[in-house]
Amino acid sequence: xxxxxxxxxxxxxxxxxxxxxxxxxxxxxxxxxxxxxxxxxxxxxxxxxxxxxxxxxxxxxxxxxxxxxxxxxxxxxxxxxxxxxxxxxxxxxxxxxxxxxxxxxxxxxxxxxxxxxxxxxxxxxxxxxxxxxxxxxxxxxxxxxxxxxxxxxxxxxxxxxxxxxxxxxxxxxxxxxxxxxxxxxxxxxxxxxxxxxxxxxxxxxxxxxxxxxxxxxxxxxxxxxxxxxxxxxxxxxxxxxxxxxxxxxxxxxxxxxxxxxxxxxxxxxxxxxxxxxxxxxxxxxxxxxxxx
Amino acid sequence: xxxxxxxxxxxxxxxxxxxxxxxxxxxxxxxxxxxxxxxxxxxxxxxxxxxxxxxxxxxxxxxxxxxxxxxxxxxxxxxxxxxxxxxxxxxxxxxxxxxxxxxxxxxxxxxxxxxxxxxxxxxxxxxxxxxxxxxxxxxxxxxxxxxxxxxxxxxxxxxxxxxxxxxxxxxxxxxxxxxxxxxxxxxxxxxxxxxxxxxxxxxxxxxxxxxxxxxxxxxxxxxxxxxxxxxxxxxxxxxxxxxxxxxxxxxxxxxxxxxxxxxxxxxxxxxxxxxxxxxxxxxxxxxxxxxxxxxxxxxxxxxxxxxxxxxxxxxxxxxxxxxxxxxxxxxxxxxxxxxxxxxxxxxxxxxxxxxxxxxxx
Numbered sequence: 026x027x028x029x030x031x032x033x034x035x036x037x038x039x040x041x042x043x044x045x046x047x048x049x050x051x052x053x054x055x056x057x058x059x060x061x062x063x064x065x066x067x068x069x070x071x072x073x074x075x076x077x078x079x080x081x082x083x084x085x086x087x088x089x090x091x092x093x094x095x096x097x098x099x100x101x102x103x104x105x106x107x108x109x110x111x112x113x114x115x116x117x118x119x120x121x122x123x124x125x126x127x128x129x130x131x132x133x134x135x136x137x138x139x140x141x142x143x144x145x146x147x148x149x150x151x152x153x154x155x156x157x158x159x160x161x162x163x164x165x166x167x168x169x170x171x172x173x174x175x176x177x178x179x180x181x182x183x184x185x186x187x188x189x190x191x192x193x194x195x196x197x198x199x200x201x202x203x204x205x206x207x208x209x210x211x212x213x214x215x216x217x218x219x220x221x222x223x224x225x226x227x228x229x230x231x232x233x234x235x236x237x238x239x240x241x242x243x244x245x246x247x248x249x250x251x252x253x254x255x256x257x258x259x260x261x262x263x264x265x266x267x268x269x270x271x272x273x274x275x276x277x278x279x280x281x282x283x284x285x286x287x288x289x290x291x292x293x294x295x296x297x298x299x300x301x302x303x304x305x306x307x308x309x310x311x312x313x314x315x316x317x
Numbered sequence: 318x319x320x321x322x323x324x325x326x327x328x329x330x331x332x333x334x335x336x337x338x339x340x341x342x343x344x345x346x347x348x349x350x351x352x353x354x355x356x357x358x359x360x361x362x363x364x365x366x367x368x369x370x371x372x373x374x375x376x377x378x379x380x381x382x383x384x385x386x387x388x389x390x391x392x393x394x395x396x397x398x399x400x401x402x403x404x405x406x407x408x409x410x411x412x413x414x415x416x417x418x419x420x421x422x423x424x425x426x427x428x429x430x431x432x433x434x435x436x437x438x439x440x441x442x443x444x445x446x447x448x449x450x451x452x453x454x455x456x457x458x459x460x461x462x463x464x465x466x467x468x469x470x471x472x473x474x475x476x477x478x479x480x481x482x483x484x485x486x487x488x489x490x491x492x493x494x495x496x497x498x499x500x501x502x503x504x505x506x507x508x509x510x511x512x513x514x515x516x517x518x519x520x521x522x523x524x525x526x527x528x529x530x531x532x533x534x535x536x537x538x539x540x541x542x543x544x545x546x547x548x549x550x551x552x553x554x555x556x557x558x559x560x561x562x563x564x565x566x567x568x569x570x571x572x573x574x575x576x577x578x579x580x581x582x583x584x585x586x587x588x589x590x591x592x593x594x595x596x597x598x599x600x601x602x603x604x605x606x607x608x609x610x611x612x613x614x615x616x617x618x619x620x621x622x623x624x625x626x627x628x629x630x631x632x633x634x635x636x637x638x639x640x641x642x643x644x645x646x647x648x649x650x651x652x653x654x655x656x657x658x659x660x661x662x663x664x665x666x667x668x669x670x671x672x673x674x675x676x677x678x
Contacts (some may be wrong), residue, residue, distance in 0.1 A: 208401035211368050212463075214388045214397040216415035216470055226418065228404045 039046050074292065078285040089286045094262050095271055101179055102268040103294060106247035108187035112238055113243045116192025124195070125202040139196070147252030150198055155257045177259025182267060185253045190243030197239035201232055222242050234310040241302040318473045319344040320365060325374035327360055327530075334360040335371070336530040341429040342363040342474075342523070345504045347497070349511055349521035353553070358510045359478055365508065368475050379473055381587040394467030394505075398479040400459040402451040408462050409447040412437055415470035431617040440499070457488040461495075477509035514554050518542060518559075525564065526550050527543050530533050534554045548673045558598060558643050559609070560591040560670075569672055572630070574610045574664075578672045589674040596601035600626065601664040602655055606638040609664035612643055612658055624652040628665065 057304055078086065089095070123129075124136055142150065158165045158175035175181045205228065213223040251269040258265040268291050275284035320342040327335040336359045342348050349360040363369035365376055367388035375384045383391055403411050408416075412434045416425055418502040418571060425433065438444040451459055460480055467475060480496070481489045497520050500507055501640070511517050516523050518538040526541060526549070527531040534546040545551040562571035569576045569591050578591065601609055612628040619625075624647055631638035647655075657663070 138511070206399070206401060208399065209403065211396065212387070212397060212401040212403075213414070213418075215366060215368070215391075215393060216418065216466065217389050217392075219415070222418045226414070226569040227403055281419075293470050 037298055044051060060159050072263070073291065078282060078289045079131055081130035081282055081286060086286050089283050090220065090290045092301075095268075095287060098261045098266045098268040098271050099290070099294070101182060101265065102248055103298070104290075105179060105182045105186055105267075106244050106250075109190050109247045110240045110244035112183075112187050113190045113194045114240045117191055117239060118232070118236060120191075120194045121198040122203055125199060140192050143192050145306040147189065147250065148256070149206075150188060151185060151253035151256035154181070154188060154253065158257065176257050177261070179258075179265050181257040181259070182254050182265060185257050185292060186247040186250060189250055189253055190247050193246065194236070194239035194285050197235045198232060201235040205231060230309075234306050237302055237309065239301055241306070244302070245295065245299060248291070320474055320506060320508065321375075321377040322365065323360070323375040325361065325371045325376070327357075327369065327371050333530050335364070338374070338527075338530070340525060340532060340535065341507060342508055344506055346420045346522040347507045347509070348523040348525060349509055349517035350525050350527060351511055351514060351517040351553075352527035352533075354512055356527045358512075358527050361534065362478055362508060362528070363478050363509050365474075366393045366395050370396070371495070390474045392470065394453055394464075394470065394472035394475040396460070396463050396467050396475070396477040396480050398482045400456075400463045401461055402463055402466070404451050407448050407450055407580065408438070408454070409434055411451065411462055412465045412469050414466060417525045426502070430526055433469065437469055440468075440502075448521060455488075456484045457492050460484065460492065464496075464499075467503075472505070474583045475505050475507040477507065479510050479512070481513075482511075487492065489516070496520060499610075506513075509554060516645065519555070520636075524626065524641070525657055528553075528565070545671070548590055548592070551671065551673075556595050556644055558593045558595065558645075559641075560593070562589060562591065563587060564589045564672070564674060565653055569670070575608065575609070576610070576667060576670060578670050587674060588663075589672050591667075591670050591672040593670045594621075595625070595644045597667055597669040599665055599666045599668055600645055600647070601660070602657070602658070604662045604664060606664045609666035610643075612663060612665050614659050614661045614663060617652065617659060619649060622649060623647065624649050626652070626657065631662065 081089070120139065124132065124139075155176055156162050158168075158181060160163055160166065160169050160174070160176070162176070165174075168175060173180075175184055210223055213227045218226065247271065251273070252268075254267055255270055258267060258270075260266050260270055268287060272284045272287050274290075275281075275287065322338060322340050325335050327333075327336040336357075339576045340361075350361060352358045358369060360369060364371045365378075366374075367383070367386060371384070375382055377383065378386075378391065378393075406414065413430050413664050416430045419425075435444060435447070438447055441464060443458060443461055443465070446454065446458065454462065464477075464480075466666075467495065481492050484492065493516055498508075499604065501602065502503060509521070518541075521538060523535065524534070524538050524541050525535045534550050536544075542554055545554060551557050557670045560569065560571045560576065562569045563577075564578075564587055565575070566569075567577060567579075569578045569589060571591075578589065599609075604611065611631040613631060614626060615629050616627045617624060618627070627648065628643045628645065630643065632642070645665065
């Protein structure tokens with residue numbers, strides 16, 4: 026690691042010079058470790074995807090990734106993932122609220138249940154959901170007369186994605202909620218704020234960064250989800266196929282290059298969206314005065 | 318505007334927080350609710366504010382029964398011990414909050430809000446910090462912002478829950494004086510909760526002493542200090558010497574000694590407890606003096622204009638192995654005239670004593 030050039034006195038350095046005495050030691054070591062670890066575990070495997078797909082010429086690449094059947098999967102994968110994350114943001118917040126603010130019998134049990142989608146093998150979840158929502162399942166048989174079909178439709182994909190994404194929002198929002206004193210709500214009420222005003226002006230701004238983090242995590246998980254979705258989706262081309270399924274299908278046909286091409290598109294999409302969410306989160310954290 | 322509470326009763330589970338509390342807070346005065354922790358003072362304040370519902374009883378604000386009014390409509394300013402500032406808002410926005418959440422018809426114009434907030438920030442002497450966030454302020458500054466925020470909605474009464482409880486001694490003292498000055502400027506009916514007797518006596522016009530969910534005494538600081546109504550008040554307010562004994566006619570017998578109590582309302586002889594402040598005890602150096610309690614000098618602490626003498630009784634109380642401890646405060650010259658030395662045997666003669674019969678302190 027190179028040492029920074031000495032900075033002339035009075036010039037404002039863009040980065041704090043490393044040689045300055047720090048209260049927390051070990052910055053070079055920590056940074057080095059972080060970069061090596063990140064490279065080994067994340068960057069190198071991901072760049073392999075790019076390298077593999079680079080063996081395609083640009084028109085070939087474009088032909089694969091812009092195939093109408095593939096494009097339909099992008100729409101479903103990202104659309105359903107966004108919608109599922111949004112649903113989880115709303116209901117996850119409500120669940121976290123109930124768990125933090127109220128005492129009720131079985132609270133510990135419910136608290137433990139929240140993590141179950143983390144632990145359950147996704148295939149199990151998929152089969153269970155399919156059995157429930159299929160036309161002859163417990164819930165499916167109730168919805169079918171109303172003209173609502175869940176299993177083997179995009180709606181089924183959404184249900185599966187909501188299921189697996191729930192813990193993320195609850196677990197990111199919960200500690201922040203626990204930190205929020207009820208005095209804040211009392212103060213707002215004594216100043217004449219209605220319940221809605223108290224929520225939108227006092228609570229939500231403080232919760233927003235954590236809520237966005239939970240949203241981003243739920244979204245990321247949903248985009249990459251495979252196991253639970255393929256059972257309930259029915260995998261009808263142009264209707265209920267997800268992008269990971271396309272990749273698997275190509276792999277099964279030994280079309281490795283085609284699989285990586287689709288994977289590259291997915292990676293770029295995901296990265297852009299996560300970056301956007303992170304920026305949004307940084308902006309909201311700054312706006313709420315946490316970075317000051 | 319006045320505050321009355323009538324027969325307020327409040328329990329938390331089996332714990333009785335407030336037991337038939339009736340009080341009248343004078344209009345325009347600054348009243349202190351004083352008592353040990355768990356005495357119900359904060360609960361009473363929260364009941365007045367509407368943050369807590371009494372099980373029974375009435376809260377009357379400015380002549381109107383407010384018992385069923387929601388805290389939103391009560392128009393009380395409430396200041397919390399830990400400030401409860403909105404951390405994602407600047408100081409300015411914190412103070413403006415109460416104005417911004419008003420229904421559109423009542424909400425002042427932006428220019429008016431700005432003027433009012435700046436006026437309040439000047440009142441609490443923090444106008445230059447309008448754009449800071451609460452996390453950038455000291456504890457004392459945060460509490461002043463919390464006060465400005467409460468005042469912004471022009472409350473009918475101001476309620477402060479241990480407002481200086483989270484601050485260190487120096488800031489506390491300064492803020493206390495400042496609150497008094499502010500109150501003299503605004504004359505808004507205010508009630509503040511404290512467990513610090515010095516704070517209550519120094520700042521308030523009226524002091525309400527509470528213990529175990531009941532009101533022990535209400536009066537001006539001088540009244541409650543000079544004429545405590547109950548043994549509890551005597552023990553809670555200021556340093557005090559306690560004598561346990563029996564009434565025997567015009568005398569109180571404490572162990573082998575007798576003290577003249579000068580009170581004649583005791584029809585029956587019996588168990589009694591007596592109190593005398595440290596400055597209400599005389600030291601007689603003649604150990605054979607007929608009156609007074611035999612004691613030996615333990616320490617003589619001479620700081621400043623008065624000297625504190627600590628003594629132990631020579632006749633321990635029957636139910637305790639430890640000698641009873643006494644404290645006397647005398648002017649410095651008097652101590653010099655007495656020529657006291659540590660270990661010397663003397664007699665303590667009260668110049669004024671207050672006896673309570675049949676009550677435990």
